[in-house]
Amino acid sequence: MRLSRTARVALRAATWAVLGLLYLPLLLVFILSFNSARSLAWPPRGFTTHWWATFLDVESARAALWSSGRIAFVAMALAVVLGTMLSFALQRHDFFGKAPISLLAALPIALPGIVTGVALRNTFVRFGWDLGFLSVVAGHATFCIVVAHNNVVARLRRISPNLREASADLGATPRQTFGLVTWPLIRSAVFAGAILAFALSFDEVVVTTFTAGAGTSTLPQWILNNFSRPNVLPYVTVVATLMLVVSLPVAWLAQRLSEGSRD
């Protein structure tokens, strides 16, 4: 499409303005994590790596990091296994209730976290299950399954069903067909789903708040709780930056993996 010079300049300016609005605040957090002052005031007073060097000494931050990592890992593993199995079931078989199951499985990502959170908390409490690590994992798995499933099912749809038949035709047992044909073709989609699931769980707040007991605090919760405490505030910027640094390449990698091995 050909645009007039004015339109081009205006569009370019608008694009940069939006991108700036999105990413400048993130840059500010990053810069402030090296601020020698204990406040978020601008401009920063001086440069220090002290907060970065010592944030792991903060007992609560360390516990939160450990707990977030564990939760995200287990929720991811659960979601990948269940999501992949669900994808195969929905892609390869016809059965009663297929359409509703497909919808119900995808729904949690669209449901308001607060609803999921309240519902799960109520259920857990009603049945007398302890709120803690496992209840948070279960809560996270509900929406992590969706991203794992979506990635795998999209890939399965792109694979010609003839490939499995060709493999069997050439004498491969179903197990060999899975190992030599199906798995190599879906592997990158499974990994992409896993990475997205991990990232999704790692920075989740709302469901976590409802399903975590008194003893469990994740990294995002720790940020929320300490945001107003001046003496740990600099560590909040460090942890926030850390979460950014972890999730940005993850998002990039996930996108590359799900685009990759297209044919």
Added chain:
Amino acid sequence: MLPAISLRGVSKSFGAVAAVDGVDLDVTEGEFLTLLGPSGSGKTTVLRIIAGFEAPTSGQVLLGGQDVTDVPAFRRDVNTVFQDYALFPHMTVAGNVEYGLKVKGIPADERRRRTAEALEGVRLADLGGRRPSELSGGQRQRVALARALVNRPKVLLLDEPLGALDLKLREEMQVELKAIHAEAGITFVYVTHDQGEALSMSDRIAVFNRGRIEQIGPPREVYGRPATAFVAGFVGLSNLLVGDAALRTVGRAGTFAIRPEHVAVTDDGPGFDAVVTSIQYLGPDSRVHCLIDGGGTVVASGSSGRLATVTLGQRVKVSWGPESVLELGPHH
């Protein structure tokens, strides 16, 4: 000698739809048999039943005299060339060709030797390291062939293998396939909807319509003596004469077919009075549509005589010898 393939009363229904309806078929060892029919006629389903991708709803499948109805595809000694080739995209050409040998546990050095031979056999010896996505349609087709043939199957099943190729390549591949068939000496079962392909390549043709075999026989027989109106219309062009038109032109009731090349168009002499309603010029020959006075259209085709010079709307005589009138059985 036992037939390479036998189908005994094979039927296949998808829900309420009978895709294959009581097919009996014997394929002789080394034969080139073509399953010919329009889409939805059941020919591909029959092929998939032989391969083991579909289980028949009823009936039996025998390979070399052995009942394989309940034997899964991966234990059947047949190989398939798929319409879309179904090459494994994540493997090289050599990896694709080697696949069947690998899953059967053939030692690596023999695998390599046979793979190289197979690739040479389809003139792709230099392309073993390429990915399927880097090949042309014709090359992919030949990889699919090599991948099947390297296993030295007793039977090769081909599902419209030339369907995706352009005309010139298709004709080259027809010749090549015939040569491979003659050389390998294995049984070919070839599915196509292209009657020209069927006529030029096959030892026998089985014409499918609505899940049944309407006629089976050598190409000359199927073309020269079509058993039903469907066969007469699907294999080559035919002028069908039924009801009133049959009574007037043939002289008795029934269903008759006359090949266009047997219809003569003249200015006078014996024949039926007709008017030229359309002329198709096709290069090597022309097709002239003539409306016979009193009803009934016949098409005449050829390249010489009056056919080359008639004009639209002209009054002519159309005639044919009694020996070219083919009486057809009832429609199934």
